[in-house]
Each structure stands twice: as C-alpha cells, then as structure tokens.
Amino acid sequence: xxxxxxxxxxxxxxxxxxxxxxxxxxxxxxxxxxxxxxxxxxxxxxxxxxxxxxxxxxxxxxxxxxxxxxxxxxxxxxxxxxxxxxxxxxxxxxxxxxxxxxxxxxxxxxxxxxxxxxxxxxxxxxxxxxxxxxx
Amino acid sequence: xxxxxxxxxxxxxxxxxxxxxxxxxxxxxxxxxxxxxxxxxxxxxxxxxxxxxxxxxxxxxxxxxxxxxxxxxxxxxxxxxxxxxxxxxxxxxxxxxxxxxxxxxxxxxxxxxxxxxxxxxxxxxxxxxxxxxxxxxxxxxxxxxxxxxxxxxxxxxxxxxxxxxxxxxxxxxxxxxxxxxxxxxxxxxxxxxxxxxxxxxx
Numbered sequence: 011x012x013x014x015x016x017x018x019x020x021x022x023x024x025x026x027x028x029x030x031x032x033x034x035x036x037x038x039x040x041x042x043x044x045x046x047x048x049x050x051x052x053x054x055x056x057x058x059x060x061x062x063x064x065x066x067x068x069x070x071x072x073x074x075x076x077x078x079x080x081x082x083x084x085x086x087x088x089x090x091x092x093x094x095x096x097x098x099x100x101x102x103x104x105x106x107x108x109x110x111x112x113x114x115x116x117x118x119x120x121x122x123x124x125x126x127x128x129x130x131x132x133x134x135x136x137x138x139x140x141x142x143x144x145x
Numbered sequence: 146x147x148x149x150x151x152x153x154x155x156x157x158x159x160x161x162x163x164x165x166x167x168x169x170x171x172x173x174x175x176x177x178x179x180x181x182x183x184x185x186x187x188x189x190x191x192x193x194x195x196x197x198x199x200x201x202x203x204x205x206x207x208x209x210x211x212x213x214x215x216x217x218x219x220x221x222x223x224x225x226x227x228x229x230x231x232x233x234x235x236x237x238x239x240x241x242x243x244x245x246x247x248x249x250x251x252x253x254x255x256x257x258x259x260x261x262x263x264x265x266x267x268x269x270x271x272x273x274x275x276x277x278x279x280x281x282x283x284x285x286x287x288x289x290x291x292x293x294x295x296x297x298x299x300x301x302x303x304x305x306x307x308x309x310x311x312x313x314x315x316x317x318x319x320x321x322x323x324x325x326x327x328x329x330x331x332x333x334x335x336x337x338x339x340x341x342x343x344x345x346x347x
Contacts, residue, residue, distance in 0.1 A: 030326075033328055037192060037328055037329060041191070041192035042192075042193075044192050044329060045236075046238060047324045047325060047329055048190065048193075048195075048236075048238060048239050048322070048324065048329070049238045049239075049241075049242055049324075050238075050242045050245040052324045053324070054242075054245070054246065054322040054323060054324065055320065055323075056320070056323060056327065059326045059327060062325065063326055116238075
C-alpha cells in the first residue's frame with residue numbers, strides 16, 4: 011500500500027504543478043487555442059472547480075496502482091520504462107475514450123488531440139517518477 | 146328641471162375637469178420604432194473579446210414622450226422586448242454559451258423600458274447628446290440605469306437614437322462564465338449599445 015500511496019502523492023504534486031502550470035501558460039501565451047472552450051458543453055459554474063483541480067491526484071493514484079500491478083512488464087532504462095508506460099496508458103485508456111468523445115460530442119479534432127497528448131505526457135511523467143520511486 | 150341639471154353639471158363638473166387636465170397634462174409626442182433596431186453587447190474574457198448582437202428588432206413599438214417645457218426632463222413610456230434566442234455572437238459556440246449564461250430557457254426576453262430623457266432632443270440640431278433613464282430586465286432581474294444617448298435627425302421625421310451603457314453580469318445576479326476551473330474567465334463588465342430607428346408621428 012505504501013508503494014502505491016507515496017509515489018501516487020508525489021506524482022500528484024508534480025503533475026498538479028506541470029499540468030495546471032502548463033495550462034495557465036498555454037492560456038496566457040496561446041489564447042487562440044482555447045477559444046473553443048467558450049462552449050456550453052463545459053461547466054461555467056465554480057461548484058466543480060475542486061474536482062477539476064483534483065484530477066492530477068486522481069490520475070496519479072490510479073496510475074500508481076496500475077504501475078505497482080504491472081511494473082514487471084516494463085524493462086530497461088527508467089526513461090524507456092516511463093515512455094512505454096505512458097504509451098500503454100495512451101493506447102489502452104486514452105485512445106478509446108477520446109475516440110468515443112470525438113464521435114459523440116460537439117468538439118473539435120484539435121481539442122481531442124490536445125487532450126490525448128496532454129494525457130500521454132501526464133502518464134509518461136508519472137511513469138518516470140514511478141520507475142524511480144517504486145522500481 | 147332636467148336641462149338645469151345638465152347645465153349645472155357642465156358648469157361645475159366637466160369644465161373644471163378640462164381646466165385641471167389642461168393646466169397639467171403635457172401633450173405627448175410619439176415615436177414609432179421602425180426597422181433595424183438592434184441591441185449589441187460587447188464583452189471580453191481573458192482570452193478573447195466578443196460582440197454579440199440581436200440584429201433585427203422590427204416590432205412596431207411606440208415611444209411616447211410627455212413634453213412640458215423645453216430643456217426640462219421628459220417622461221417617456223414604451224419598451225423593447227428582445228428575444229435572447231436571437232443573440233448572434235458570430236461564433237455558434239459562443240452564441241449558445243451566451244444564451245445559456247442568460248438563462249434563455251427560463252427568461253427568454255430582454256426588456257428595455259424607457260423612462261425619461263433629461264431633455265427632449267433639440268429638433269433644430271442635426272445631432273444631440275442627451276441622457277436618459279431606462280430599466281433593463283434580464284434573467285428575471287430588473288435594474289435601473291442612466292444611459293448616454295446620441296440623437297441623429299434624419300429626413301422625413303426619421304431619427305436615430307443610440308444608447309450606450311456599461312452594465313455588469315453581477316447586476317443581474319448572473320455569474321460571468323468561467324471554464325477550466327476558472328482559468329478562462331469572462332469579465333463581469335459588458336458594454337450594452339442599443340440602436341433605435343424611429344419616426345416622429347406628431
């Protein structure tokens with residue numbers, strides 16, 4: 011349990027800083043890329059902000075558990091293990107979800123691709139951390 | 146006897162009533178709103194600016210002015226009821242977002258009621274700047290505002306009146322839209338501009 015919680019927590023903090031910091035900088039320096047978010051599909055109220063900012067920790071704990079169960083399948087240098095882990099997560103979890111999201115919701119291809127890359131990068135960073143913290 | 150009663154009624158009843166009314170009632174001037182009246186709302190977020198317009202308001206509403214003395218405040222009556230559904234932000238996604246923000250399903254109309262002008266526009270001037278009071282009803286809340294008007298006289302008793310006023314979402318108990326946990330925020334302030342095209346009837 012300790013092998014899951016501590017790396018999950020550390021990964022959550024790192025992903026929180028990288029994800030929301032990156033999002034903040036992206037909105038500040040490339041505002042045109044975020045115009046499509048002025049869309050009624052996206053929640054306008056503040057009552058779910060907590061859930062939004064908890065996402066980094068939710069994905070970190072989920073990936074930490076997944077890493078602990080299947081880390082034996084990832085071999086080699088820690089960078090390669092992190093990349094492979096991110097790739098597996100992207101193919102198994104992200105691709106089907108992004109596929110159905112794009113097919114069912116009124117969102118742009120750019121938006122879906124950006125979410126896919128965002129999730130892939132998060133999983134790679136988490137994988138790099140886990141391969142060091144819980145080898 | 147009956148004739149005497151009628152004469153007395155005329156002498157003490159109706160004539161004084163005419164006198165009373167005549168000394169206080171201002172004669173009304175009517176403006177009929179013609180085609181191409183519009184309402185424009187300009188606002189901004191931390192990533193873009195937006196301009197939303199209700200492009201056509203063609204209901205033949207009448208504005209009535211109770212004019213007493215030149216250069217004195219003029220009482221008005223009349224209103225415009227605009228359909229929120231007709232807002233166009235030149236971007237379908239933003240248009241539907243604004244409609245949702247303004248709670249179009251519950252409150253489908255924006256109603257502007259004209260209350261007064263600080264003076265009646267000078268008919269000898271081609272253009273004139275005046276102020277006036279209106280109430281704006283939006284999302285179920287009514288707020289009273291002073292509006293800056295620009296009056297422009299046109300041919301054949303036609304005229305153009307442009308009213309501008311800065312309002313806030315929060316004036317109407319509306320939370321400005323925010324996305325992605327507040328990283329994309331709409332500014333509370335909106336610049337409202339309504340353009341009235343009218344014809345003077347009398």
